[in-house]
Amino acid sequence: MILTKLKLPLFPKSTTTFFPFAFHFSTSSSHLSHYHHHQQQLEPVTNKPFWTKKIHDLCTKHRNVDEALRLLDTLCLHGYQPDSLNISSIIHALCDSNRFAEAHNRFLLSLSSHLIPDERTCNVLIARLLHSKTPHSTFDVIRSLLKFKPEFVPSITNFNRLIDQFCTDLSVNMAHRLFLDMKNMGQFPNAVTYTTLINGYIRIGDLGFAFKLFDEMRDCGVFPNSLTYSVLIRGVFRKRDVAYGVELMGKLWERMKDEKEDPAVKAAAFANLIDCLCREGYFNEVFRIAESMPQGKGVSEEFAYSHMIDSLCKAGRNHAASRVIYLMRKKGFVPSLLSYNCIIHGLCTEGGCMRAYQLFEEGIDFGYLPSEYTYKVLVEGLCRESDFQKARQVLDFMLNKKATDRTRIYNIYLRAVCLMNDNPTEVLNILVSMLQNQCQPDVITLNTVINGFCKMRRIEEALKVLSDMMNGKFSAPDVVTFTTVVSAILKGLCHAGKFNQACHFLYELVDSGVTPNIVNYNILIDKACKLGLKKEAYQILGEMRKNGLEPDAVTWRILDKLHCNVRKKIVSEDSPL
Template identity: 60%
Template sequence: MILTRLKLPSLPKSPTFPFAFRFSTSPPHHHLQQQPPITNKPYWTNKIHNLCTKHRNVDEALRLLDTLCLHGYHPDSLNLSSIIHALCDCNRFSEAHHRFLLFLSSHLVPDERTCNVLIARLLYSKTPLSTFHVIRSLLYVKPEFVPSLTNFNRLIDQFCTDLRVDIAHRKRDYAYAMELMNKLWERMKDVKDDPAVNAAAFANLIDCLCREGYFNEVFRIVESMPQGKSVSEEFAYGHMIDSLCRAGRNHGASRVVYLMRKKGFVPSLVSYNCIIHGLCKEGGCMRAYQLFEDGFEFGYLPSEYTYKVLVEGLCRESDFHKGRQVLHFMLNKKGADRIRIYNIYLRALCLVNNNPTEFLNVLVSMLQNQCQPDVITLNTVINGFCKMGRIEDALQVLSDMINGKFCAPDVVTFTTVACGLLDVGRTQEALDVLNQIMPERGLRPGVITYNAVLRGLFKTQHADEAMGVFNCMVNEGVTANCTTYAIVVDGLCQYGQIEEAKKFWDDVIWPSQIHDDFVYAAILKGQCQASNFNLACHFLYELVDSGVTPNTVSYNIVINKACKLGLEKEAYQIVGEMRKNGLEPDAVTWRILEKLHGDVRKTFCTDDSLLKS
């Protein structure tokens, strides 16, 4: 697959231990005077271990070991483990790697469990290339050895961390590390028998490659598939597609599907849906539709959500012909809820706001197919007509519903019609719907309906009528929520009634104890727009004194006003207050302050040029 040209490190065939440790400079007999004989291995093993652990004197342990080796002592895995652990405890990882290699060159190889424990210690050095060199040497002298899944995953993560740093500093090309990682994967999948372990290792490798942008490496692995018994083809291809989609490489994921199909494999439903979702979100609706059609060959049945995403993307592209093709395919799907399929397509048409003919065609299609529209269908149609400004068409549908041609209207129907009337300036008719027609039909407006009408009245600058609706709402026993109060405050401020907004806060909102960050932001924004910077600051500090913790948005509104007024000191003072209350400036805060400094520099340069002239 990869790296067939790489060679494993050359190791001596039959070295003796004295030569493996001959760099010792200690006197040869110092440690052995009046000591037990060399053959008393338990004694020396225990002594070396105590020097490493109890006395924390790894240098003395190394000198003793070197001296013992000069006199014919043969170290074992216990000695190796004691030395490596002690060097790692002292953060002498470079020496630990080197000592491990020296032991291996003397053909002293611990069991697999000990090897994995020692590798785990070496990984704390965060020098993946050095640790990988040790692993390669282990593979050479112990071919059956396979790193544990945890060690393998940690090694991959360290490779990717190093890769990020090196790319950021442009130090070197890190393709070598990627090749080594792939080589390790090859070794693991060839030796390890557990498919679950190999699947997890494979998934981690692919995730790291995609996260760091090594997509060519992923495609190289794709082209070498299948992985055989090590990793199932379905899992491998599916995970590649998922990782590429999460990295925003949806076209690359579709390329994986193409390679799969060439080799006779069929992508899973989840993988295929994932690609279509991603393509539609990044403007690749045509390619998504092509994949949708290609899926017919292997019996692809899109999920309802995939259908929704696809038709919404096609409608945004005004490709209604392809949208209808997808609609008809879904209608023919066995067990499909046909009314719901139609409703999803109608809702997608609402995103366009300029095609009433398509709305009517869909309604006609429903009736021709003996599919009776439900209230959701008709509410969607009315909403679409209102968005297009075709209020008469919306009223005609409402009239048909009232007269019994279709199902009866509900609260959502009248709310939608009232908002549509307000959008075209027919205020009195909207109020009649709210105050007369709905009660006549036995329908009681809720807080959502009142909020929608209030927003429409303030938007069309009918503040007095809006406050009348609010009073009516209170008299009807409908409890206002935070959205209601935010709409009223924002509307009064936009209408220039700052004092009325402040009075509304004092008399209504604060006593109700129903208020949130949207309400605070509405008041602060209104005061700042009215050039009442000091009042805005006073209100902000008053909130804090009352035990309320405004969010970052509220602080940013006031900081922005200070910056527009050129009040640098006050702006940073508010930032300080913000931090005192446990909040940190966000990206918006820093952009506001940067703009302040940019304006100051611009003013300074302009004044400086005038002085020079």
């Protein structure tokens, strides 16, 4: 039928048969041109290397497994004897095309034809078939392979993957059967095998059998890895049986005390346990562990405490983490810089600034120096609670410890004070302190101060600082900083109900040779429109154009709102008519 379709002459089956290579296997122009090169050649069926390479090229270079199958079938009709290389090429190509069912069937057909690859090739092909994630079909192939090749033993990696796929499908009985077959074949299970099967039993809720396998590991000389402990811990918490969980935890602690196990594995298992406890909300259990340390010497106490602090902070239990700090110090351990930073930052975020400041003072005795971000959060929190005395002490500590970036430290503190909008005296005190300590305020300092004064509606102080900037008392502002400061002052004057003063301020800047930007003018136009001052709004628009600036989309949107308000007012006044 295939020969008729391809319009090929029927040759008798003979090892000396010749037939043309130009079969026109594909309608693809690339294939046609490839085969056209061999149209004048006659290759014998017995030229095995030639046909093996052609089949392999069709499967790999041209990715046309259908043509490779047609070619192989045609060759077989003329006496060609396929080998394991041909079968391997076909199965790989079928798997690459996600035609796994055909790949399984092709492998089974080759076995029934007594075409059995060597052990290494068999393991490679099984690994490819496992990508299908159809464990029952792959298991059928393995059983057929063992029937025709009893000495074959699948690799431990293939066993582990197949067991995992059975467990994923909740076919744990099949997985356990495979596990036993594996041992009978002489393939000794490793930690991955046990962990995979333990995970399968936990998935179906059989925690008892999972722990039996866990105990069996030690009897067989297999040490669990961190994932083994992780799987068991997750299974304990899934049960939601606290009493049973405590009993099982005791077993885990006993195993952790075993000195033969890798310390890194013990540490990872302990960390996983603490993370699970915090995630599930068993904080009292964490404190019990912190006070008694039941893992003994299996895990370093210093590491254990540090990880508890980290997990509690991630769970938002910063006060609880500070309690662990107390336990650490009580036992003579020094908390790390990271631990202090995590807790202080978390406490300030949730409003526990007083406790955060206490930890800050305690940490100073151990050489603690807050990170810049922790310092920022701490002074902002203290300023938010109006405890400027403690905030100032934190500032002084940072200034004494850091010889560089002093201006930046001052700027962070100034920003924290200005956020409160109610302490202009402290702002001025900091400016004076900077000058007394030969720490020159930069443009960020002055921008922060002026914006702060404007938010506090202390426009006179803001104008005074701006005047000092213009007169060279402080560092000269750049264009961006200056226009930002002008915008802040204009907004401050407008919010304070001093529209006329804001206009005079802008005009004075123009008279002194300063060119405001479009944002400065839009602030005044917007305020005029809100006050219903149509004439003044267009007067400011005219001044803007005189200074070479054209209205932007924001300007026209503001003016359009003015006209809409006027129309609404006229309609409302005429409504009785």
